[in-house]
Amino acid sequence: MNSDDVWQQFGVTSWPAQRARLRAVVFGCLSLTVIAAGLWWSGAIIPHIRWELDDFFLHADVDENGVLSAFVHIDVENEGAASFTLTDISAEVPGLRFLPADTAKEERPAVTVAPGDLERLTRRVVITDCAAVPHEPQPIRFTYETWTGTRSAEVTWDSWRLNGPEEDLPIAWQRALAGNVCNQAVKDWS
Template sequence: MSAVDVLLAGVGPGGALSSGLTGELENEGWAAFTLTGVSADVPGLRLIPEDELTVEGGKTRTFSGRVVVTDCAAVPREPRSIRFTYRTWLWSGSVEVIPDSWRLPGTSGEPVPVAWQRGVAVEMCNRAVSSDWS
């Protein structure tokens, strides 16, 4: 997996803090695999994958899903991984990836690196309470 992006959307239907999640999956092997799940053990945040996706050997595909912030204050500050589960014709397995840090403005104006999930929560929660985003 080469990259994960969160497309910030803000408050969705029913007041849920929800955004799009996309990423690139690269199959460096010769056998196709099917992405069967995307999850993260992150308090205050939930990942909702879209349908299963098959990536042929030697190919790259884009996956998508949703990120829902359920409790702004509960999202941890230390980096957490995203788990991708997959199956092939021969076996099933999983791999965990920690996305790159986000950079948010610090008090001195310089960008400060923060864990990806904390950056998502800060941006989404700030948008939810700001009149600029309504």
Template sequence: MISPQIRWSLDDFFLSAQVDENGVLSTPLSIELENEGFLPFTVTGLSAEVPGLRLLPAGDTPDEPDAVTVNGGDLQVWTRRVVITDCAAVPREPQPVRFTYTTWMGPGSSEVIWKSGQLTVDGRSVPIAWQRGLAGKVCNDAMSPDLF
């Protein structure tokens, strides 16, 4: 099977703490899918087993479709919602996410570890896992008095 040439990345610019009427802490997750090949592919699923985080199923709304097609040489942003169930339980080591997709040759899957960010501590740069950075920002924002 020939895999599509995809650049997967996480756009953390739009991360924001959202607390619903039941006290559930979540954030929209913007995922950039860039097709570096010539033929289209459709991403049909996203899953991850990360302690302290839970990816919600797609809502199949215009903002959150259950699948997204990316034409050759194109870039699409796919939005999914992630719930932070336990801020302290989110691991410090980068965790993989699994995408499922279809191409003209049939279905496939890819496991990806998103690029980690950097934190400056005592003048030196320290890597911080993507999921730890996400949870840290959202959990800290949730403690902001401006949210309530």
């Protein structure tokens, strides 16, 4: 019988055995960290999305009930390595409201974006009160599905630029959108 056997009887293992276990635990923790970081970086856990609101085709529309609206085209680019499905877009912005997709008008209720791809989503935005739309940038809430399940997140789109005589001034996306639509509606009624 040697001293290691005596120490083992009391529940104390030798230093080489403890070092081996410690190395296994450290290696396991580092491996899990590297795997989690890789999944995070790839967009497999939370998608990496680049948004762009295309205002080139923005046109004011007043329906037979007097409701002022516009169709907005949203470019959604997947910059990650895992695909995701965008299922809903909404916003709690005073003075404007996103409507759900209208399949009769060929609006897609959900769009799946593969890695590296760009998809276009069209939604109707109703302007309920031109003056009530805030001047500070407001977030958009989007719901998406990945292999990990359904989640939602908020994003604030970049400000639009207002061309001035000497410089370009930033203006909140929702304020620029409402101003553009409201001005078009007034001009069309004149």
